[in-house]
Amino acid sequence: xxxxxxxxxxxxxxxxxxxxxxxxxxxxxxxxxxxxxxxxxxxxxxxxxxxxxxxxxxxxxxxxxxxxxxxxxxxxxxxxxxxxxxxxxxxxxxxxxxxxxxxxxxxxxxxxxxxxxxxxxxxxxxxxxxxxxxxxxxxxxxxxxxxxxxxxxxxxxxxxxxxxxxxxxxxxxxxxxxxxxxxxxxxxxxxxxxxxxxxxxxxxxxxxxxxxxxxxxxxxxxxxxxxxxxxxxxxxxxxxxxxxxxxxxxxxxxxxxxxxxxxxxxxxxxxxxxxxxxxxxxxxxxxxxxxxxxxxxxxxxxxxxxxxxxxxxxxxxxxxxxxxxxxxxxxxxxxxxxxxxxxxxxxxxxxxxxxxxxxxxxxxxxxxxxxxxxxxxxxxxxxxxxxxxxxxxx
Ligand code: NAP
Numbered sequence: 001x002x003x004x005x006x007x008x009x010x011x012x013x014x015x016x017x018x019x020x021x022x023x024x025x026x027x028x029x030x031x032x033x034x035x036x037x038x039x040x041x042x043x044x045x046x047x048x049x050x051x052x053x054x055x056x057x058x059x060x061x062x063x064x065x066x067x068x069x070x071x072x073x074x075x076x077x078x079x080x081x082x083x084x085x086x087x088x089x090x091x092x093x094x095x096x097x098x099x100x101x102x103x104x105x106x107x108x109x110x111x112x113x114x115x116x117x118x119x120x121x122x123x124x125x126x127x128x129x130x131x132x133x134x135x136x137x138x139x140x141x142x143x144x145x146x147x148x149x150x151x152x153x154x155x156x157x158x159x160x161x162x163x164x165x166x167x168x169x170x171x172x173x174x175x176x177x178x179x180x181x182x183x184x185x186x187x188x189x190x191x192x193x194x195x196x197x198x199x200x201x202x203x204x205x206x207x208x209x210x211x212x213x214x215x216x217x218x219x220x221x222x223x224x225x226x227x228x229x230x231x232x233x234x235x236x237x238x239x240x241x242x243x244x245x246x247x248x249x250x251x252x253x254x255x256x257x258x259x260x261x262x263x264x265x266x267x268x269x270x271x272x273x274x275x276x277x278x279x280x281x282x283x284x285x286x287x288x289x290x291x292x293x294x295x296x297x298x299x300x301x302x303x304x305x306x307x308x309x310x311x312x313x314x315x316x317x318x319x320x321x322x323x324x325x326x327x328x329x330x331x332x333x334x335x336x337x338x339x340x341x342x343x344x345x346x347x348x349x350x351x352x353x354x355x356x357x358x359x360x361x362x363x364x365x366x367x368x369x370x371x372x373x374x375x376x377x378x379x380x381x382x383x384x385x386x387x388x389x390x391x392x393x394x
Contacts, residue, residue: 027052284310
């Protein structure tokens with residue numbers, strides 16, 4: 001009898017994938033592609049460099065199967081969930097899982113350090129609910145956050161979980177299952193949104209949470225969410241995210257850099273600190289980029305957060321008569337403060353929002369650190385490995 005050779009195959013979980021394209025962008029050999037339905041990996045091209053694994057915001061990319069006949073692209077395009085690991089005659093999947101783990105660790109080392117949670121962070125609960133078994137939340141509020149004449153229609157949406165356990169931490173995300181099917185008859189894709197409230201509720205000690213959500217012109221899920229009314233029921237998956245979490249340390253300085261709705265997790269961070277340890281010595285510093293003040297979510301409430309709790313810098317890019325300003329411009333202006341902060345082991349950096357800001361923010365840190373005699377590439381790797389540097393952009 002001939003024994004077929006085992007092949008390790010890298011696959012993407014269509015149930016968790018949010019179709020943000022980061023994997024396709026980060027693959028150096030064009031092994032990842034997509035159609036209207038799914039993102040898929042070409043087994044004939046994938047070289048296991050794992051460059052796609054760290055940037056994936058959900059972990060959907062981090063799936064592996066040991067196969068004798070690899071799944072074709074056509075099969076992967078048609079999936080709504082991942083097939084289970086097949087029973088194999090020649091060795092169990094465990095050995096392969098170990099191999100995949102060590103490959104992943106190596107890849108993270110090669111790309112500047114594996115992202116880990118701050119070591120003082122509370123332990124998150126993840127993946128408690130999925131499409132087959134979602135939590136059912138009730139809408140308790142849905143308010144427009146941006147001015148009536150603003151281009152961006154951004155909403156603050158409060159979801160209540162009633163008597164279902166839905167434990168979350170600041171920085172985690174949830175998935176929303178929009179009802180209905182797409183043009184090919186498949187169920188609409190789950191979309192992921194960052195939680196904008198602290199762990200013990202938008203209202204303290206209530207089993208609810210808030211989202212900051214922008215209506216996208218052709219966004220099925222964002223239009224569904226922005227149109228919800230009080231009392232409507234929503235299917236929710238998650239929670240997701242095990243590293244973009246707050247340090248549980250009164251001495252920690254937290255530098256938060258965001259654009260647009262990327263401010264969501266930082267609202268949660270700020271509110272948690274305000275409720276639990278408003279006078280802790282660690283600093284909260286926010287760099288927030290928006291088109292105009294009218295487009296800035298939480299503009300009014302943010303103004304009333306005292307400087308003693310939150311040091312804030314606003315960068316506006318489209319105010320008539322004023323130069324276009326991005327967060328990285330303000331970071332350079334505040335280089336003395338930032339070089340002081342990143343020089344301390346008590347400092348954590350969080351970046352959230354548009355993918356495009358990542359490079360500009362990194363270049364700003366590089367310049368600021370060079371001016372202070374600090375090697376930014378080395379420091380960033382160290383910060384990432386010690387759970388002090390976190391990026392969530394898409
Ligand atoms: P937006 O209004 O389009 O942009 C916000 C600001 O960022 C604008 O001032 C914009 O300037 C500026 N900007 C554009 N390119 C930039 C760059 N390369 N560097 C620095 N600033 C730049 O933002 P939005 O529509 O709310 O988008 C927010 C993004 O965050 C979305 O892509 C969303 O998916 C993402 N998000 C991520 C998370 C997460 O990762 N957990 C959570 C929430 C939101 P211009 O005038 O030049 O456009």
